[in-house]
Amino acid sequence: MSEVITDVPTEAPSEWARHHAVPTREAYRRTLLDMARLDPRIFCVDSDMGGLEDGFGQELPDQYVNVGIAEANLMGVSAGLAHSGLLPYANTISSFAASRAAEQVKIDVAGNNLPVRIVVTHAGVSAGHYGPTHHALEDIALIRPLPHMTLVVPCDAAETEAAVRATADLPGPLFLRLGRARTPMVNTEPYEFRLGEARLLREGEDVTLVATGPYPVVMALEAADLLARQGRSARVLNMHTIKPLDVAALGRAARETGGLVTVEDHVRIGGLGAAVCEAVAEDHPCPVRRIGVPDAYLDFVAGERSLLEHVGVSPERIAEAACDIVGRRG
The missing domain is CATH 3.40.50.970 (Thiamin diphosphate (ThDP)-binding fold, Pyr/PP domains)
Known part of the structure; x- marks a missing residue:
């Protein structure tokens, strides 16, 4: 219970x-x-x-x-x-x-x-x-x-x-x-939730991190901090609505930054990363790197964040993917 x-x-x-x-x-x-x-x-x-x-x-x-x-x-x-x-x-x-x-x-x-x-x-x-x-x-x-x-x-x-x-x-x-256990708070101040409209959590010019769900959003913010210490500016979008997707926000990010890194607690096939790729490919082609669970059966037991980090969903991997995009841009 x-x-x-x-x-x-x-x-x-x-x-x-x-x-x-x-x-x-x-x-x-x-x-x-x-x-x-x-x-x-x-x-x-x-x-x-x-x-x-x-x-x-x-x-x-x-x-x-x-x-x-x-x-x-x-x-x-x-x-x-x-x-x-x-x-x-x-x-x-x-x-x-x-x-x-x-x-x-x-x-x-x-x-x-x-x-x-x-x-x-x-x-x-x-x-x-x-x-x-x-x-x-x-x-x-x-x-x-x-x-x-x-x-x-x-x-x-x-x-x-x-x-x-x-x-x-x-x-x-x-x-x-929704999840199951306690997860860190991202929103400590009141704001207006708008269905289908991504929330901009951090401004940035070099690359955009697009995340959905508790730990992915937290990890994207942590990755932005890692990138900032390297002199790189990362925009962070909380894509709380997967459908309808905020295509306008993604289009702006594709035009204004070097590319997108998606982060999710889901396999890379068919999830947020796939939806983002579909959206930008039609009107605003840009580099996209998808950070998610690989195409594998996770036959072991661990806590949520530990499992995600074990399969490569971590602030460090997000930052690496972002640096790859920024490096190609430069």
């Missing part, structure tokens, strides 16, 4: 989230309950995730449904609720949503353009302590091509809350990709 934190001032959740490095999934759960208290259309559809029944289910039992460990049924039930005019939030693990329930997500949810919010946790290698069966390293590649789908990957607890609130009235389906 997930950790339950009780000292939450629900009257000011945004301020609370900015100052507590809680897991993104905990920030989401608090925000969902806060929103559901005011909107009876919001339903929490659980797949026996643990913790939701004690929080949401106890307080709002008439807006809570637990379908059990049955992910395909989770999507079907959620689609039915959405078709009835409700706003279901379907909760499961990312590897289960993108693989086990792929047909139902494709046909029942995306195919019918229904406002089902598919909220997944344990994305990437954030459940690395469970081993490779719980890795979700291909979910973006599987979800991104689906029609009508919006795909959001917040970088911390504060951005998670902002994203949940910003997508509350989204007319179509949403795939919200």
Whole structure:
């Protein structure tokens, strides 16, 4: 069962989230309950995730449904609720949503353009302590091509809350990709979350680092610091929305800097790096280096950051890729 934190001032959740490095999934759960208290259309559809029944289910039992460990049924039930005019939030693990329930997500949810919010946790290698069966390293590649789908990957607890609130009235389906454990805070000051608009975290002229998700964004900022000590200026973009992608920001980066380095907790095939390559190849060709998980089965157990660094997703590798681009430019 997930950790339950009780000292939450629900009257000011945004301020609370900015100052507590809680897991993104905990920030989401608090925000969902806060929103559901005011909107009876919001339903929490659980797949026996643990913790939701004690929080949401106890307080709002008439807006809570637990379908059990049955992910395909989770999507079907959620689609039915959405078709009835409700706003279901379907909760499961990312590897289960993108693989086990792929047909139902494709046909029942995306195919019918229904406002089902598919909220997944344990994305990437954030459940690395469970081993490779719980890795979700291909979910973006599987979800991104689906029609009508919006795909959001917040970088911390504060951005998670902002994203949940910003997508509350989204007319179509949403795939919200979250982690499991605590991750560092990136946003300590309030800002306006804009769906489909990358957030500029740092100005730079030599190269642009484009990252998505908690540790990739943190590592991109750390890599920018490494590059600064070498006299190189790196722009850092937090690409929290994978679909729709901020093509305009990428175009500016391609024109104004020497090239792009993408960073993600996902295989290099079909994820953020692939989406960025597709975008710049059409209108603004430039060098792109993709930092992500290689095409391999990670058959070992470790923490999230340790796993990422082991396979080459690290500030040092990001900086090396950036230097390669800058060197070619010079």
